[in-house]
Amino acid sequence: MSQILALAAPAAVLCGWFLRSRFGITAVSWTAAVVSIGATFGAWAAGRWAESERWTGLVGMLELASLLVLVVLTLRAEGGWRGATAVWTIGGAVALWPSRFEDASGAVGALTLFGFGSVLALPAVLIGLYLRGLDEGRRRSVAAARRAQRLELAHDLHDFVAHDVSGMVAQAQAGTVLAAFDPVRAAALFERIEQAGLQALASLDRTVHLLRSEDEDGPERAPQPGLAELVELTERFTDSGDVMVRLDAPVEEPAVPREVAATAYRIVVEALTNVRRHAPAARAVDVRVRSEGRRLTVRVRDDGGGASPPSGSRRGGGGSGLAGLAARVEALGGTLTAGREGNGWQVAVTMPLKIG
Structure with a gap:
């Protein structure tokens, strides 16, 4: 038995x-x-x-x-x-x-049983609670990483897709006017709208691909645009409308950390997008990128023509692009300021060339 x-x-x-x-x-x-x-x-x-x-x-x-x-x-x-x-x-x-x-009857026997059970069970309880704490910490870390990835993807959509879409809108508005008296120029304009649309779709495809990734360690992100891509960006912006962009960026890409270069590119994208949205009468934009000592400076300034913005670090009615970029610049140890400069609007950023 x-x-x-x-x-x-x-x-x-x-x-x-x-x-x-x-x-x-x-x-x-x-x-x-x-x-x-x-x-x-x-x-x-x-x-x-x-x-x-x-x-x-x-x-x-x-x-x-x-x-x-x-x-x-x-x-x-x-x-x-x-x-x-x-x-x-x-x-x-x-x-x-x-x-x-x-x-084990009696008080002594009961205490003996209680002591035996406690001595054996207590280490197991402590080990279980410790492992549970490790698992919860790991889950919090994964959740924080995924949240950071989602925010990064949201910034990608805002910085790149919104830039292309705003250019398409501006060109479509001009195209409706040109189509009536200058069909040739209107046709060329519509071709540029098509190119901007294809580029926006490509950006969306990349973002959707990242969202669908099942890798627990996070999706492998494609190399982010940097200072070398500023030439193409400004030329495309000039071709899409009546605003002339003058680029002055003699800084060599290898001398700038990847995070700083990518942030500088995003700043120029956001500033040019805001010119298109909020300064329709602007005719010239100066983009200046300089390596001064141990810091990189980025300045984007238009010649005016937009409505006076409300107080704050960004123009009204356009989302939170500069606010998000300001947080990113501060995380890199830099500063971002935006405000009236003469008749126009200026975004100025300084970032250290050495991170950490």
Whole structure:
């Protein structure tokens, strides 16, 4: 009889382990603890086990080890009252286990059982809580990384797609006027609208590809545009409308950290987009990029023609592009200022050439 009772709890643990995906580790732990307590009660009723029975003692030690492992797994997998109930039940089973061999009635026996259960269960509880804390910290880190990626993708959409779409809108407005008296120029304008639309679609495709990535470590991002791409950007902006962009950027790309170069490019994109949106009468924009000592300076200034913006760091009615870029510049150790300069509007940025 003692051998059958000794195998009851290990058999329950073994069966429950194969069914854990269906019922959960907490249910397995609770069931194993109840079976163990039932085996203890059975030993009381059938007669205490003799300490000389090595086989039942060896199986009993295996039972205790299995119960303590279940404590660790339960605390790691689930908190709340369900996990606490399962752990308390296992603790009771572990504390009652020695009473299978000798009577533990009375105050001294009860304290002995409590001490035995506490000594065995406490390390398992601490290990389970520690592993749970590690898992929660890892989940928070992954969630923070994914949030940062989503914000980065949102900035990509704002910086690049909005720039192309705003250019398409400006050219379409001009095209409706030219189509009436200059079809040739209107046709060329519509070709540029098509090119801008294809570029916007390409940016959307890249962003959607990144969003669909299932890699836990984050999607592999394509190289971000830097200072070398400013020439193409400003030429495309000039071709898309009546605003002449004058670029003065003699800085060599290898001398500038990748993060600083990408941020400088984004600043110029946002500033030119704001010129198109808020300064329709502007006819010239100066883009100046300089390496001064250990800092990179970027200045974008238009010659005016837009409505007076409200107080603040950006023009009204256009989203939060400069506000997001200001946070990015500050994270790199730089500063961003935006405001009236003469008859126009100026965005000025300084960033260190050495990060960290």
